[in-house]
Structures are given as C-alpha cells and as structure tokens.
Amino acid sequence: xxxxxxxHPNTSEPHVSTxxxxxxxxxxxxxxxxxxxxxxxxxxxSQFGFFLYCLWAFVPEEWLHLIGLTYWPQKYWALAVPxxxxxxxxxxxxxxxxxxxxxxxxxxxxxxxxxMYAQAQGTNSCHKGGIPRIKDxxxxxxxxxxxxxxxxxxxxx
Amino acid sequence: MEDExxxxxxxxxxxxxxxxxxxxxxxxxxxxxxxxxxxxxxxxCCVWLLAYTVFFxxxxxxxxxxxxxxxxxxMMFHIHFVKVDHESLLVIGSLGIQVSSxxxxxxxxxxxxxxxxxxxxxxxxxxxxxxxxxxxCVLLKDPAEPKAxxxxxxxxxxxxxxxxxxxxxxxxxxxxxxxx
Numbered sequence: 001x002x003x004x005x006x007x008h009p010n011t012s013e014p015h016v017s018t019x020x021x022x023x024x025x026x027x028x029x030x031x032x033x034x035x036x037x038x039x040x041x042x043x044x045x046s047q048f049g050f051f052l053y054c055l056w057a058f059v060p061e062e063w064l065h066l067i068g069l070t071y072w073p074q075k076y077w078a079l080a081v082p083x084x085x086x087x088x089x090x091x092x093x094x095x096x097x098x099x100x101x102x103x104x105x106x107x108x109x110x111x112x113x114x115x116m117y118a119q120a121q122g123t124n125s126c127h128k129g130g131i132p133r134i135k136d137x138x139x140x141x142x143x144x145x146x147x148x149x150x151x152x153x154x155x156x157x
Numbered sequence: 158m159e160d161e162x163x164x165x166x167x168x169x170x171x172x173x174x175x176x177x178x179x180x181x182x183x184x185x186x187x188x189x190x191x192x193x194x195x196x197x198x199x200x201x202c203c204v205w206l207l208a209y210t211v212f213f214x215x216x217x218x219x220x221x222x223x224x225x226x227x228x229x230x231x232m233m234f235h236i237h238f239v240k241v242d243h244e245s246l247l248v249i250g251s252l253g254i255q256v257s258s259x260x261x262x263x264x265x266x267x268x269x270x271x272x273x274x275x276x277x278x279x280x281x282x283x284x285x286x287x288x289x290x291x292x293x294c295v296l297l298k299d300p301a302e303p304k305a306x307x308x309x310x311x312x313x314x315x316x317x318x319x320x321x322x323x324x325x326x327x328x329x330x331x332x333x334x335x336x337x
Contacts, residue, residue, distance in 0.1 A: 104284050107292055107311045112283040114306055139296075140277045147280065147324050148331060 163322040181250030187316045188243040236261040241315035251337035
C-alpha cells in the first residue's frame with residue numbers, strides 16, 4: 001500500500017478523510033483498520049449477546065419474576081430455536097442442490113445449443129482489415145473441427 | 158461391422174452395429190445388455206423375504222399375495238415400458254432419418270423426421286445430473302427460418318454411449334448429410 005493511502009481513523013478533520021475516500025477508487029476486500037474495529041465490536045457484541053441468552057435460559061422463572069421480567073418467552077424456545085435453525089440449515093443445503101438440478105436444462109432443450117443473446121448476434125460486416133466482432137461459433141462448425149479429420153474437410157471444400 | 162469395446166456413460170458394455178444398406182442409406186443400432194436372470198432373482202428374493210417378514214409379524218396373508226402381485230406387475234411394467242433392448246438410427250439421404258427404440262417385450266416406438274426439418278446432427282455436451290456427458294442430437298429447423306435451431310432431439314437416450322461410439326456414428330452420418 002502506498003503511503004498516500006494510509007489514513008488515521010481518529011482524524012480531526014472528517015472533510016479530509018472523505019476527500020481521501022474519493023481518491024481511493026477500488027473496493028477491495030483487503031484488511032483495513034476500520035474493518036478490524038468493526039470486526040472486534042461485532043465479536044464483543046456477539047459474545048455479550050450469547051452471555052445474555054445463556055443467562056435468560058438458565059435463570060429460573062421465579063427469579064426473573066422477582067426482578068420484574070414477567071412477559072418473556074417460554075424456556076422451551078431456548079432449545080427449540082437453535083434446533084430449528086440447524087435443521088433448516090441442513091434441509092436448505094439439500095434443497096439448494098435439488099433446486100440446482102431441477103433448473104438444469106434437460107438434454108432436449110434448445111438452451112444447450114444456443115440462447116437469445118447468441119441468436120441476436122447478427123452477421124455484421126467488419127471494416128476492411130479490421131478485427132471482426134466476437135461471435136459464437138456454431139455447434140456444427142465446432143463438431144467439424146473436433147471430430148472430422150482434416151482430409152475430410154478438404155475433400156468437402 | 159467390427160465391434161470395439163464400447164461402453165455407456167456408466168461403464169456398462171454396449172454394442173454398436175453399423176449397416177450400410179446403400180450409398181446413401183445407413184443404419185446404426187446400439188444394443189444394451191439384456192436383462193440378467195441373476196438380477197431378477199435377487200430382486201424377487203428380496204421383495205418376497207421382506208413380505209415374509211412383514212407377514213411373520215402381522216400374520217396377514219394379504220401381504221404375501223400382494224407381494225407376489227407387485228413383483229409380477231413390476232416385472233411386466235419394467236420389460237414393457239422401461240427396459241430398452243436396442244435403439245437404432247436410420248439415415249436416408251435427402252429423405253430423412255428414422256429413430257426407433259425397441260423394448261425388451263418387443264414393443265417398438267418409431268419416429269421419422271424429414272430432411273427439410275433437419276439442420277444438422279451434432280455431438281453436444283450437456284450437464285446431466287452430476288456429470289457432463291456427450292450425446293448425439295438432431296438439430297431441427299423451422300423451414301421458414303433456416304438459420305435458427307427450433308428444437309433438439311437427443312438420440313440414443315436409453316443407452317447413452319460414450320464419445321468413441323458417438324464419433325463413429327457422427328462421421329458416418331456427416332458423410333451422408335453432406336452429399337444431399
């Protein structure tokens with residue numbers, strides 16, 4: 001990283017940092033100081049959330065009533081929600097595979113040969129000496145190239 | 158004609174027979190292996206043993222008779238509708254092609270496609286379940302629009318030969334198709 005792109009997160013001039021934002025053009029997934037801070041905050045928050053969840057799940061109902069927390073979900077859901085989530089995750093994995101296979105074009109569909117974008121490629125004439133436009137090679141040509149011996153092509157032409 | 162060791166996409170042995178009736182008429186027949194007696198016996202024994210264990214616990218004789226009926230009906234259904242004995246492709250130059258499959262019970266289904274509708278016969282690769290296979294197919298065109306492919310008819314669907322067999326059939330077909 002060039003020295004011009006290093007930025008101080010606690011800048012006293014937010015205007016300068018936004019200008020430097022505009023100079024950095026690419027959106028790369030590389031580590032940045034801000035991303036480290038976001039990650040650490042998320043980590044702390046998730047650990048604290050888990051601690052609170054365990055607290056709610058283990059503390060007996062009477063104690064919660066004594067404090068004043070009376071209208072909270074049944075303890076049944078402390079087990080049910082994680083199990084539901086895990087089962088849903090497993091089933092969605094299987095269903096994803098199935099949906100993929102279902103959406104695959106069958107062997108007798110035209111989608112295996114061509115599609116509307118390929119058919120829209122007209123026979124544009126190129127300028128003299130210019131590079132012709134990129135175009136799909138028809139499957140008949142490809143087959144001739146692969147499977148017919150060069151002598152057969154020459155004798156045909 | 159000579160028979161190399163052709164196999165289908167799963168590795169089972171098939172045989173290809175190329176017969177040249179005349180200069181512009183050729184017939185290709187791909188034969189699958191016949192129903193093996195051992196497999197039939199194994200399936201029948203499994204189903205009947207299962208039925209006998211259910212009968213052992215429920216003491217209901219309807220289980221046994223229904224198992225016998227199911228095996229009989231299942232076998233008849235299988236050899237009449239499912240098990241293909243051989244598939245053949247008959248190419249007649251400037252007339253058309255005829256695709257027929259013959260089932261194990263003797264039933265035969267035939268389709269004729271006239272030459273004006275045929276754009277080409279090609280080997281295409283496509284995704285089939287979890288793998289990519291080569292298959293021979295007829296590209297059909299609408300006579301009003303000769304440049305566009307209107308539909309695709311795959312050939313040898315039950316036997317699904319591998320590429321060496323398909324290349325042989327393809328080369329032979331192209332010789333005839335290029336003459337007309």
